[in-house]
Amino acid sequence: MIREDLKIAIFGMGHIGLPTAALFAATGLKVTGIDINKNIIDSVNSGISPIIEPGLDDLVKKAVEKNNLSATKNAFEAAKKANVMIILVPTPKDDSNNSDLFAVESVTKIISKCLNKEDLIIVESTVPPKTCDDLIIPILEESGLKAGEDFCIAYTPERALPNNTLYEMTHNDRVIGGINRKSAEKASSLYSLMTEGEIIKVNDIKTAEMVKLMENTYRDTNIALANELSKICESVGVDSIKAIKAANHHPRVNIHLPGPGVGGHCLPIDPYFLVEIGKKNGVEASLIQTAREINEKMPQHVFQLIQDSLSELNTEIQGCKIGLLGVAYKGNVGDYRETPAKPLISFLLKSGADVFANDPYVPDEIIKSFGASPVSVDDILKCECVVLVTDHNDYHELNLELMKNKLFVCTRPCVESKKFLENGTIFKGVGAA
Numbered sequence: 001m002i003r004e005d006l007k008i009a010i011f012g013m014g015h016i017g018l019p020t021a022a023l024f025a026a027t028g029l030k031v032t033g034i035d036i037n038k039n040i041i042d043s044v045n046s047g048i049s050p051i052i053e054p055g056l057d058d059l060v061k062k063a064v065e066k067n068n069l070s071a072t073k074n075a076f077e078a079a080k081k082a083n084v085m086i087i088l089v090p091t092p093k094d095d096s097n098n099s100d101l102f103a104v105e106s107v108t109k110i111i112s113k114c115l116n117k118e119d120l121i122i123v124e125s126t127v128p129p130k131t132c133d134d135l136i137i138p139i140l141e142e143s144g145l146k147a148g149e150d151f152c153i154a155y156t157p158e159r160a161l162p163n164n165t166l167y168e169m170t171h172n173d174r175v176i177g178g179i180n181r182k183s184a185e186k187a188s189s190l191y192s193l194m195t196e197g198e199i200i201k202v203n204d205i206k207t208a209e210m211v212k213l214m215e216n217t218y219r220d221t222n223i224a225l226a227n228e229l230s231k232i233c234e235s236v237g238v239d240s241i242k243a244i245k246a247a248n249h250h251p252r253v254n255i256h257l258p259g260p261g262v263g264g265h266c267l268p269i270d271p272y273f274l275v276e277i278g279k280k281n282g283v284e285a286s287l288i289q290t291a292r293e294i295n296e297k298m299p300q301h302v303f304q305l306i307q308d309s310l311s312e313l314n315t316e317i318q319g320c321k322i323g324l325l326g327v328a329y330k331g332n333v334g335d336y337r338e339t340p341a342k343p344l345i346s347f348l349l350k351s352g353a354d355v356f357a358n359d360p361y362v363p364d365e366i367i368k369s370f371g372a373s374p375v376s377v378d379d380i381l382k383c384e385c386v387v388l389v390t391d392h393n394d395y396h397e398l399n400l401e402l403m404k405n406k407l408f409v410c411t412r413p414c415v416e417s418k419k420f421l422e423n424g425t426i427f428k429g430v431g432a433a
Helices: 017-026 038-045 056-065 075-081 102-114 131-143 165-171 181-191 205-236 240-247 270-280 286-296 298-312 341-350 364-369 377-381 417-422
Strands: 007-011 030-034 069-072 084-087 120-123 152-155 174-178 199-201 321-325 354-358 385-388 407-410 426-429
Touching: 007 017, 007 075, 007 102, 017 030, 017 056, 017 069, 017 165, 030 075, 038 056, 038 069, 056 069, 056 165, 069 075, 075 102, 084 102, 102 131, 120 131, 120 181, 131 152, 131 205, 152 181, 152 205, 174 181, 174 205, 181 199, 205 240, 205 270, 205 286, 205 298, 270 286, 286 298, 298 341, 298 385, 298 407, 298 426, 321 341, 321 377, 341 354, 354 377, 417 426
Parallel strands: 007 030, 007 084, 030 069, 084 120, 120 152, 174 199, 321 354, 321 385, 385 407, 407 426
Antiparallel strands: 152 174
16 A cells, blocks of 8 residues: 555544544645534534644644544544544443443444445454454444455554643554554554554554553552551551552562542543453453442542541531542543542532532543632632642642641642641641551
């Protein structure tokens, strides 16, 4: 496939799809992004990124100006014109914690109706192992074409951190698995145009699918361990952060940091795909399941800590003004998907507390939709109880004068407890000893 002949269609213009489209377009390739959201389509075609990500707005603007990037809702038309099709639609979990592959299946059916010989199909959506083998390839072969013979198919998981997405996409190593060597080589050649990282070709597609889930499950499980260790430290009056940092001096130990729970679109969801595939194959993924349960219960643990701390101060939680610093799931980004702030707010509201929140990155409308009242940082600090939920840089230096004799519950290791205690603030949570 000659580079000049490449025409790419990317299904899904979300947090990964749009940066992927913009980066390929920046190499001079013709890229069409497909999405069902008209606002996203209009924004991209106007040269404006609908996603807040450093450098992305400029990248989209330049790509559109050079006619290398466009967006459409017409998936069939885009697929017909393309010879490379990348699936990057969301794969959420359903109410039973099983993978919801509706979007992947729908897109695959569209591609199947437009498939031509020598086309390259790449799946980037996070899916359970063997999804390509058992679902995607059979649908594509309904076209009458044979995978690996008439068209190529490969899987590659994305690795990107919000607020650093473009750098990571262009510098991280890229794992690629194809149905055969030809498919893997064609996909590798394509991604080598985007990334300076190493292209790692694995044996097959299902191995590449597994790699993505392993990476996120490792992190989720490690965080669960850190959270459990932190709760034990809390019960015996040990500063968990100092203990973890000391333990990590061991050359073979790398304990992650505790927090109020795990958010984002990957870590709270992907481990369940391994639990799901394990059940189907008679393998009990008890460690992975338990880790998920530990992390999902952290907002409830934070709520209990707030309630117990207020009780120690002879203060009822009902009617108490409680202010949250941050609702995003991680620091310095506006991503609130699966944020632990949402269930925490729910627990507080059910207890009868008056809940206020501040987040410089998340729109007030979202804060209101969670049930909290959006206010300034100073107004948060005037509340009877202040809870640091998100480690935004904006919260690293707070006006402690407003917090004398107030309760401060810290769920992130980003402030020094000593400063609060010297100020007369009652400090509880991470770093408290």
